[in-house]
Amino acid sequence: MAEKITPQSEDFSRWYVDVVRHAGLADYSAVRGCMVIKPYGFAIWENIRDQLDKMIKETGHQNAYFPLFIPVSFFSREAEHVEGFAKEAAVVTHYRLRLNPDTGEIEPDPEAKLTEPLIVRPTSETIIWNTFKDWIHSWRDLPLKINQWANVVRWEMRPRLFLRTAEFLWQEGHTAHATAQEAMEEAKQMWHVYETLMRDFLAIAPYKGMKTPGERFAGAEETFTLEALMKDKKALQMGTSHFLGQNFAKAFEVMFTNKQGEREYVWATSWGVSTRLIGALIMSHGDDKGLKIPPRIAPVQVVIIPIFKSGSDEEKVLDVANSITERLRNAGIRVLLDDDNTKRPGWKYNEYELKGVPVRIALGPRDVENGVVEVARRDTLQKMQFSIDDLEEKVIELLDDIQQSMLVENERWHRENTIPVSSMNELKEVIEARKGFALAFWDGTPQDEEKLQEETGATIRCILPDDSEEGTCIVTGKKTRQKVLIALAY
RNA sequence: CGGGGCGUAGCGCAGUCCGGUUAGCGCGCCUGCCUUGGGAGCAGGAGGUCCCCGGUUCAAAUCCGGGCGCCCCGACCA
Incomplete structure (x- = not known):
């Protein structure tokens, strides 16, 4: 049942939770931080x-699947990588439970302690690179372009539905290349693929940029990011693509013999987007009536609501409703067709608006x-x-037209809420x-x-690729061509 | 992990300060009638370990002690 949702202007966080729950997207679960x-x-x-998935395959990648569990020793091979994820790792230490004869309680069996603890993957670079080592020997084995759809676990202290949960679903691409240049091109290519997904399907027009060293992925040499502004004017990182250099190749000794017969470390990338995209979708388009889902990804693109007084009208209206339903379905x-006559039309209007169905047809x-x-x-509206x-x-x-308009509207939103500043004071004001x-x-x-x-x-969300003009740095006062976007962020 | 708040019917809450009928209200749910062009109406009905454990008392949702859980706000992260 659709209850009243909190207006965005009153409390955006509550609006978000209300929409997620009342529209039937997700619920809290019995496990803290998991939805x-x-x-x-x-x-x-x-x-x-x-x-x-289609776009990933079209760009020459293949899907595979790697283990959920990663030996701690793998994980600690790349120094920055461990540091980045250690604080939120879930650790498996036992492989069996037992009934404690004294307390009568179920507990990990002390006799079943793993000789080496496993962590539940927060991301799979380490297990994958440990595997790639066996797959890559020659320049003929390159490039190696693998993707996996998986769940990952990061023990977040402050969960939020879709945006930050202890477990989430995502896709992680991992590739190996013979040259730095080729790896860099791969990282950029997938960055563009993400942009296409966001613009053409999610109707979101994020900024593309590079992360500053401090905000980079743990273990990356360059992180390409997509940053969008939500309706509360906070920024959300929607996806990242990393040029990993030879960091993981060196940590896992992944080498190949080149055409000259010399042994070289490979060059790597990784890239991912997650169910967080759903959070971005909700907060980019939603209004006080609920969700707005762009047609190309809407589970229901058109809802048909027949209206009739019981009796003779019923059959006539339902006949036509059925026939147009079939025609539209045949058109792809x-x-x-919501012909549930225990609900009245007005109720349905509100319900499908809440659920963000792009088009409603009433007859x-x-x-x-x-x-x-x-229509x-x-x-x-x-x-x-x-x-x-x-x-x-x-x-x-x-x-x-709806798909297009939503994108145009989102572009306008970004344009109108991007404010040039030329001093620290102006920045603070903004x-x-x-x-x-x-x-x-x-x-x-x-x-x-x-x-x-x-x-x-606020944080520097990204460095913009555009270096066509020169200006004055807002902190150092030096001349620079580097422009950044700064915002409060999720 | 720090600060705050909250645990009472499926959901949202009142009752708790000041212990005392059969623990109540709105929404939802079930049955029937009626209705259907923007969240209908009437009548009847079902539904509760009052978060858990212990204590005080003739008597505890209410007081005391301990525990657990969740939400919100901050620091860290996709």
Whole structure:
């Protein structure tokens, strides 16, 4: 049942939780920090996943699957990598339980202690590179381009549905290359693939940039990121692609013999996006009525709601409703006919608006008489009338238009909430007033960056690739071509 | 991991300060009637280890001690 949801302006966090729960995306579970993804939420994930999977395969990658458990000794091979993830690792120490004869309680059997503890993967670089070592011997084995769809565990102190949970679903790509240049191109390629997914399917137009050394993935030499601004004007990292250099190759001694017969370390990348994308989707498009899902990933693109007074109208209206449902379905549209007559039309309108279904078609006796239907689009809430005759065509056109408009609207949102600043004071004003991304010239040190975060609470989300103009760094006062985006972030 | 708040029916809450009928309200649920163009109405009904353990008392949702869980806010992270 759809209860009232908290308005965004009143309390954005509560709005978010209300929408996630009332729209049936996910629930809290019995396990702290872990969520249950419900069918409707999982259907969104499946659509995102299927699309991205296709794109990953089209760019020459193959899916595989690696173990959930990683020996601690593997994990500690790459120094920065351990440091980055140690604080949130779940550790498996026993392989059996027993009934304690004294207390009567179930406990890990002291006799069944693992000689080496395992951690539950927070990411799979180490186990994968340990494996790649056996797969790669010659330049002929390269490039090696592998992806896996998996769950990972990071024991988060402060969970939030979809955005930060102890366990989450994602895809992690891992590739090995003969040259640094090729690996760098791979990392950038997948960065672009993510951008395409976000723009063309999620209708989100994130900024593309590089992470500063302090914000890089643990073990990476360069991290490419996609940063979007949510409706509360906080930034969210939607995905990252890393150039790993030879760090993991060296840690796991992954070498190949090149065409000259010399042994060389390989060059690596890794890249991932997670169920966090669903969080981004909710917070990028949603309004006080609930979700807005872009047509291309909406589990239901069109909902059809028949309206009738019981009796003679019923059959007539349902006949037409059934026939247009079938026609739209045959046209490749994901359509749901809601002919449940225990719920009234008004209730359904609200329910499907909450669930973010892009298009609603209502038809009653009057419409049937006139050969039309009432069509309402979720993004603008605009209502119109379509003739039944060429309905397929019109609906396909409308779905395309909604997809496009949502992207345009999101681009506008980013543009309007990106504010150039030319001094620390201006930056503070922008951050304190919570105006979104501050755009600044930056040439500071990691220490300056730390100070920035202490003073404002905001972080450098990314360094923009565009270095076409020169300006003055807001901390050092030096001339620089490097521009950064600064914002409060999730 | 620090600060705050909350655990009473499926959900949201009142009752707790000041112990005392059969623990209550709204929503939801079930049955029936009626209704269907923006979250209908009426009637009847079901549903509770009052988070757990211990203590005080003639009597505990309420007081005392201990524990557990969750949410929110901060530091860390996809």
